[in-house]
Amino acid sequence: MQLAPVDYxxxxxxxxxxxxxxxxxxxxxxxxxxxxMAGRSVPVWITSLAFxxxxxxxxxxxxxxxSGAKYGIMxxxxxxxxxxxxxxxxxxxxMPFYYGSKARSVPEYLKMRFDEKTRTYNAVSFAVMTIFxxxxxxxxxxxxxxxxxxxxxxxxxxxxxxxxMAYTFLGGLTSAIYNExxxxxxxxxxxxxxxxxxVAKAGGWQGMASRLQPVMTHAWKYAGSTKxxxxxxxxxxxxxxLGFVLSFGYWCTNFLVVQRAMAARSMSDAxxxxxxxxxxKMFIPFIVIVPGIAAVALxxxxxxxxxxxxDNGGPDYNQVITTLMAKFxxxxxxxxxxxGLMASFMSGMAGNVTAFNQVWTYDIYQSHIRKxxxxxxxxxxxxxxxxxxxxxSIGAAYVAHYYDNIMDLLQLVFGFVNxxxxxxxxxxxxxxxxxxxxxFWGLVTGTVVASFTYCLTVAEGKGGYIGNVHEFPxxxxxxxxxxxxxxxxxxxxxxxxxxxxxxxxxxxLEGLVYGLTKMPDTSGDVWYERPWPLAIxxxxxxxxxxIWLF
Amino acid sequence: MMDLRLPSGLFFxxxxxxxxxxxxFAPETRAALTDANVNLYSGLGMLAFGVFLLIxxxxxxxxxxxxxx
Numbered sequence: 001m002q003l004a005p006v007d008y009x010x011x012x013x014x015x016x017x018x019x020x021x022x023x024x025x026x027x028x029x030x031x032x033x034x035x036x037m038a039g040r041s042v043p044v045w046i047t048s049l050a051f052x053x054x055x056x057x058x059x060x061x062x063x064x065x066x067s068g069a070k071y072g073i074m075x076x077x078x079x080x081x082x083x084x085x086x087x088x089x090x091x092x093x094x095m096p097f098y099y100g101s102k103a104r105s106v107p108e109y110l111k112m113r114f115d116e117k118t119r120t121y122n123a124v125s126f127a128v129m130t131i132f133x134x135x136x137x138x139x140x141x142x143x144x145x146x147x148x149x150x151x152x153x154x155x156x157x158x159x160x161x162x163x164x165m166a167y168t169f170l171g172g173l174t175s176a177i178y179n180e181x182x183x184x185x186x187x188x189x190x191x192x193x194x195x196x197x198x199v200a201k202a203g204g205w206q207g208m209a210s211r212l213q214p215v216m217t218h219a220w221k222y223a224g225s226t227k228x229x230x231x232x233x234x235x236x237x238x239x240x241x242l243g244f245v246l247s248f249g250y251w252c253t254n255f256l257v258v259q260r261a262m263a264a265r266s267m268s269d270a271x272x273x274x275x276x277x278x279x280x281k282m283f284i285p286f287i288v289i290v291p292g293i294a295a296v297a298l299x300x301x302x303x304x305x306x307x308x309x310x311d312n313g314g315p316d317y318n319q320v321i322t323t324l325m326a327k328f329x330x331x332x333x334x335x336x337x338x339x340g341l342m343a344s345f346m347s348g349m350a351g352n353v354t355a356f357n358q359v360w361t362y363d364i365y366q367s368h369i370r371k372x373x374x375x376x377x378x379x380x381x382x383x384x385x386x387x388x389x390x391x392x393s394i395g396a397a398y399v400a401h402y403y404d405n406i407m408d409l410l411q412l413v414f415g416f417v418n419x420x421x422x423x424x425x426x427x428x429x430x431x432x433x434x435x436x437x438x439x440f441w442g443l444v445t446g447t448v449v450a451s452f453t454y455c456l457t458v459a460e461g462k463g464g465y466i467g468n469v470h471e472f473p474x475x476x477x478x479x480x481x482x483x484x485x486x487x488x489x490x491x492x493x494x495x496x497x498x499x500x501x502x503x504x505x506x507x508x509l510e511g512l513v514y515g516l517t518k519m520p521d522t523s524g525d526v527w528y529e530r531p532w533p534l535a536i537x538x539x540x541x542x543x544x545x546x547i548w549l550f
Numbered sequence: 551m552m553d554l555r556l557p558s559g560l561f562f563x564x565x566x567x568x569x570x571x572x573x574x575f576a577p578e579t580r581a582a583l584t585d586a587n588v589n590l591y592s593g594l595g596m597l598a599f600g601v602f603l604l605i606x607x608x609x610x611x612x613x614x615x616x617x618x619x
Binding site: 006009010013014017020021024025046178181182185186189193197201303304305326327328329330331332333334336 | 552554557558560561562564565568569572573579580581582583584588589592593595596599
């Protein structure tokens, strides 16, 4: 792929705007809460788009288009069965506790609801996780730019990290969130022409369907048995593993996304942040997954496009998106597409860095290292942490660069830590009898169960370090089952230990637990500002989409 | 608080103008697999979106947007 001067011009204009937004916001950063929590003053349409954009990192874009080419439209379940129900749940049921409790972060909610050890366990694992996710994302981008454009891995990694560092250092979370909106719009502008052009060239949806195996263009028809689809999953795995455990664990407890909603101006805005975000979210498959499917159809047509290959001759689906751009985008639009890719990377990385920042400053530094300093001190700690967070991410990107397999393992470890967490929140928010000891030992059990499951089962030649009790048809099926077992283990142990230990006084749980909290009254608002009508509208569209692509 | 519609409107107007410029003055710029004047059409789309955001920013510091100064 060759870039023309106009493509570089577009890239430079984009860099100028993201840095400019950070520069314009720098004066507002007068307290640690301005810097780390955006002063709880961001308008709802902005928090909603940031809520979606923080998750739409480079790894997500590359990975989803690759999965589209590999598995077909079933990949969309990550959005429709995975993300959307969990997003609606967090807006309707969980946000009243997160926002209403005045907790500054998800770990801090755990401290208020349970105890210090549960908070610290969550804060530390989350901090490590964010650094590695932003490192992996940086690695994915650096490698892709190297393959597509021949750009030096070091230069592209360091330059893009420096820009993210500059604008988050200047404007903190507000700057990250504002830029995420610009980045989201740019991702849509840069990727949707590709979907349209590639699908049109492949003969429209019908033309694609006629050239591909039927499983590629049906979301549910071949999900009855693990043998019928290349994902190796079936309805129960999709609904319980991906839909319930993994997605609820991610969208409802991951501070990276919850932080965006908590920056909203009011309780009503905080609840509507995920609900409004759900609408654009459910259409993202059409711009990230569909091009991957179209690529396979185009390759079969022999119309001048072929799937790129890896060194050992297999298909390299990770390069689908850049090779399509090279074939379909002329100089000019190519710059926009490439800038969209850079934007996705930056929004993902800034999301991780700002979440890391706040958890480190409030949940680790302030609660364990230096307790009662002046706010000015924590503002400075937050600024320094921005730099440290970016440097650590760069380090993680190099770890990923040199030890590819270690990163696979680490990603699994994140799964081990994340999957049980939703059980803890579910019990903690809706059962007032849940105790701190129960929550802590439940989480530890969940992690242990996940590790053992991974060491005792095999999929695609991975896992099974202790023995081989069961072989899964795909790594995806394996990770979903690990999540389900970890969730169940955490749930049972939390229940058992809670029954055996002394619960907190009811008085201490007001505002933290369902039944002891006055749910916000929304009956005076117009219908499109109320949570339930928004959620029902989202579900209605979701059902139509699933029937259409059944 | 800054009204985000202003900078993002400016951004898309600018990018739209660049692409429309490419489409008008270098219409022969094509990618391998496209026949249409892709730059012109996508540029017009982005220009329209950018102008829309700018008009919204101009019209409303109302409740729908982010315009509380």
